[in-house]
Amino acid sequence: MLELSRTVRFCLSPDPGDDDSPRDNTFASWPAMRGLGRYYEVQVVCRGLADPQTGYFINIKEIDTAVRDHVLPRMRRAIADEQAAMNVAMGSLMRDLFTALAPALNHTVHHFALQLTPTLALVIENQAMDTILIKQQYEFSAAHRLHVPEFDDEQNRQTFGKCNNPAGHGHNYRVEVVVGAPIDAHGQTVSPAALDAVVDQHVIERLDHKHLNVDVPEFAEQNPSVENIVRVVWDYLTPGLAELPDGAKLDEVSVWETGKTVCTYRGPER
Numbered sequence: 001m002l003e004l005s006r007t008v009r010f011c012l013s014p015d016p017g018d019d020d021s022p023r024d025n026t027f028a029s030w031p032a033m034r035g036l037g038r039y040y041e042v043q044v045v046c047r048g049l050a051d052p053q054t055g056y057f058i059n060i061k062e063i064d065t066a067v068r069d070h071v072l073p074r075m076r077r078a079i080a081d082e083q084a085a086m087n088v089a090m091g092s093l094m095r096d097l098f099t100a101l102a103p104a105l106n107h108t109v110h111h112f113a114l115q116l117t118p119t120l121a122l123v124i125e126n127q128a129m130d131t132i133l134i135k136q137q138y139e140f141s142a143a144h145r146l147h148v149p150e151f152d153d154e155q156n157r158q159t160f161g162k163c164n165n166p167a168g169h170g171h172n173y174r175v176e177v178v179v180g181a182p183i184d185a186h187g188q189t190v191s192p193a194a195l196d197a198v199v200d201q202h203v204i205e206r207l208d209h210k211h212l213n214v215d216v217p218e219f220a221e222q223n224p225s226v227e228n229i230v231r232v233v234w235d236y237l238t239p240g241l242a243e244l245p246d247g248a249k250l251d252e253v254s255v256w257e258t259g260k261t262v263c264t265y266r267g268p269e270r
């Protein structure tokens with residue numbers, strides 16, 4: 001089985017006057033931005049097998065067309081009224097978008113993501129249509145030192161190199177939290193603002209602008225490596241998420257230590 005992912009970018013304004021723009025070279029987005037329109041990105045992830053002759057599982061242009069024919073008009077209707085757009089039932093909307101898209105792509109869509117801001121995406125999967133995955137990214141800055149007290153100086157230097165510097169060093173850590181949130185009877189789901197508040201209180205407040213080895217009790221006895229940080233963040237969030245509406249569950253946490261290093265944790269059982 002192959003998984004093919006296609007990103008489609010588009011800009012919307014309540015007035016669809018830009019529908020006649022050329023459809024080629026859509027990397028930047030099509031329809032293009034007009035004035036103070038809105039920018040969106042969707043990711044369609046399909047699963048299947050490649051045709052032995054063409055090597056294609058599905059032509060990416062078919063995915064573009066399906067998104068433009070089925071997702072864009074629904075999104076345009078959803079934003080037509082500013083007040084209604086603010087209160088839209090995001091769970092229902094995601095389910096409607098998926099249900100409209102799936103037959104146009106022969107039901108090969110495994111999941112569909114709507115990127116709402118550079119840091120926030122909503123995801124719906126074909127086998128869990130009663131749940132939305134909310135993915136949000138955050139950042140904190142912290143200092144740390146990698147050091148094992150049982151090692152001698154040479155062993156510490158060999159193992160951790162410049163990361164063993166006694167005065168420590170810093171990173172701008174990026175954290176991505178993925179929460180599975182049930183869609184309620186009104187089509188609503190956990191709001192990103194509610195998730196942000198939990199992450200802020202339970203994670204950012206504890207780690208931001210701290211020296212992890214000195215200020216954070218969880219790292220008094222274990223190294224603040226990215227592997228340990230991601231598990232500590234998971235543990236901080238578990239009680240915090242109990243404050244969200246019933247049934248919201250932590251699905252995945254990722255921590256980037258640098259642009260090149262990321263560690264992901266899906267809990268002790270996965």
Ligand SMILES: Nc1nc2c(c(=O)[nH]1)N=C([C@H](O)[C@H](O)COP(=O)(O)OP(=O)(O)OP(=O)(O)O)CN2
Nearest residue numbers: 146160163169171224225226227257258259260261
């Ligand atoms: N398995 C792990 N290895 C390393 C970790 C870690 O948490 N887990 N952490 C570090 C250090 O924190 C270090 O600060 C990382 O920085 P650096 O080695 O500079 O990483 P870069 O990718 O920025 O390095 P380049 O110099 O650009 O290659 C080390 N290892």
Ligand SMILES: [Zn+2]
Nearest residue numbers: 144163169171
């Ligand atoms: Zn480091």
